Amino acid sequence: MQIGEVAARTELSLRTIRHYEETGLVIPSARSQGGFRLYTETDVARLMVIRRMKPLGFTLDQMRDLLDATDRLDADDVSAGDREELLERVRGFEEVAQQRVADLRTQLARAEEFANTLRERLTKATAPANTP
Template sequence: MDASDRVRPMQIGELAERTGLSIRTLRHYDEIGLLRPSARSEGGFRLYTADDESRLLLIRRMKPLGYSLEQMGELLAVVDGLASRPDDAALRTRFDEIRREAAERRDGLRRQLDAADEFLAQLAAR
């Protein structure tokens, strides 16, 4: 992505292509308030910025860890809150809890992957 891409707004199709998510998913995220477009064109088309893309990639990275849409929304609210109030102790505490929980979820996925590898090794040995 060059500097002009960072300032040029994207329509929903381009954002979907760049992030590997469907247009339908992006529309749903807009409907539930998880990811609102930064602007709308004169014709009413959703317009997204590089910051919106970064937010969407954060959302996409939560999916494999099993976060619900509600949990994603809470995390984004905490992140947004810390961006505007970095010294808020309650938000910082909640953010740290979320990070610990994400690490636990990741570790659980690692254990599942290890079990899958063991299973494949057993099949290969037969």
């Protein structure tokens, strides 16, 4: 598929996809005769991993490290020792992701409390005064 379809499916901008290509996070699987980037389902899945890591604050290097580990795990020729080391790296990312999700939930709860406080204040300030 071409980059426009990939952008629509991943909800990433063309510019962002090109940036990830420039940084080596995703490489189009092929080019058309006209020179257009062509992507596969695997490329889309890679971009989705990147898209999910971004709001959790992972750096491009961390994204690259995780993608390298998962690529190597998917390879048929990985040794048992390498496989365990790769799994441990992925487990480390999973633990960090879980902690960051928990932190975001805490931030969201505080933000909701603040928004509710403001709403209550506005409701109270705009309510007709009680007259005896």
